[in-house]
Amino acid sequence: MSEKVMIFSEVKNFTQDLIDWQKKLGRHDLPWQKNRTAYRVWLSEIMLQQTQVSTVLNRYDEFLKIFPTVERLGAATVDEVLAQWSGMGYYTRARNLHRCAQSVMTDHDGVFPSDPKVLESLPGIGRSTAAAVAVFAYGKRAAILDGNVKRVLARIWGFDQDLTKTLHTNQLWSHAENLLPHKKSDLIAYTQGLMDFGATHCTQYQPACIDPQKGSCPFKKSCVAYLSERINQIPLKVKKVKVEKIDMTWWVMIHQDQVLLEKRPEKGIWAGLWCFPESQELVKEPSQAMPAFKHVLTHRQMTIKPIKVHLKKRVRLQENQQWFSLNDVGGLGLPKPMSLFLKSLDLVRDGE
DNA sequence: AACACGGGGGG
DNA sequence: CCCCCAGTGTT
Incomplete structure (x- = not known):
């Protein structure tokens, strides 16, 4: 028996159920879901890294108006980019955004790469963001694993290991990859479904399984965290006491x-x-x-x-x-x- | 007031 | 690998 099977028991039809859920109950009208060019997807992913959807909604279109293309963004000064970013916090993101745009222009002929590994080499793009761009802009088969997704997967499979440990996060990454749909045409709905389900249903506090106002959870019957009443314990992140x-x-x-x-x-x-x-x-x-x-x-x-x-x-x-x-x-x-x-x-x- | 978030950078 | 950081928003 492989390690994967020992840790992650079979949850029947998770992938297909999530796709179905997304088509019916996921979000379809966010600005970055329309016209999914790599530039638009990338910008939204960077903005969404540490900022709520509601805030990004107020900033996304304005930013694109001022920097409509990766070329224009790369040609701007970093101060102009920072000015446009102001109020969103984590200003390293804005500096990396600018550097990344310049790298796309000079190193990649002005076109965002489609290979997640290559995307990952660009400033400000890590493994999860690279996968999101590859999936949404290029239809590639790659797994995302942001905070929302970690919560969803850890809860449903009852993965109660400390996620501040690289080993355990890597186990979750493998699991995320094993869950990817095999049909390429399902990848966008699946990936969007993971994001939306985590953001709107499987929330950190008061998730849908215990708060009917949030709707109903299609995984209630098999969710290990819910069935074992450990919603509040999973995902586990052991915070080290600050000395x-x-x-x-x-x-x-x-x-x-x-x-x-x-x-x-x-x-x-x-x-x-x-x-x-x-x-x-x-x-x-x-x-x-x-x-x-x-x-x-x-x-x-x-x-x-x-x-x-x-x-x-x-x-x-x-x-x-x-x-x-x-x-x-x-x-x-x-x-x-x-x-x-x-x-x-x-x-x-x-x-x- | 404590916590949450992805990525980068240094040891 | 591990630790720490950055800023805003939520609980």
Whole structure:
């Protein structure tokens, strides 16, 4: 048994059902669905990469009016292109759009290539966009796999692997290719159907299977995510916690064998635990920077910079502060780096 | 406020 | 391969 079959069980007639669905319930009147030249298709795909259909609808015709051909676009200045793009965000797209137009003019005799692999070599065109242009403009047999399509395929086949992993996304790519219709005449309806079904029915939140207002889902009977009540878990994208880098100062105030500690607020990091004060302004005794060290938490990488001050008298600067003998700190609630640090203080003291 | 999106670029 | 980024719109 091949790997493909093990991962993606048979969903009967998916391809044909989707084609039928598209013909009946898909979108047929979007401006870029008429007169599907490579230039028009390409422009719409780039605009749609990170921008909603409703926004692109307001911009597409205007853009084409100003840059009616790939030649005119390539001949424009990048500033003119950026000006026309303004408000749509991700301005790298506009710069690549311009570069791509120039490359089509100089490297491809002014004609967009039809081979997805060649399209993919152009600026701003990745695997999915290349396939879309090849299908819509040239009727080629190529698979798209954008965010909408990933959601549709992952849900129906119950593919619950982490899609931030290249391996799993590649498995989905293979699956997308296996699903392509064999009749070339079906490719446009099929590809458009994938896009439309994902955008209007198999939406991220409240898809049609649980929201009748969106219509009915033709795949309800076989959709693994729906049948196993995992619509909200699939597709799975494990977001890596962003590790924030933080510098923290510890004022290590020492008087004889005692240190001044501060009970931290009940909210935030190390809530309610005892720590060195992170700031102080009143004490003017000479201070000495100690070696900084790192402490790593799930979501933070802290660089702790202790500053030692030997005080002649015990002062308490705030209500939440208290002096402790080093012999007693062991009984306090201390965050990990505090207990490690205090132990090292002990060693220093013993060594003295 | 958190999340979603395709592609590029650097390590 | 992995990570990070960019900007607007949606939930």
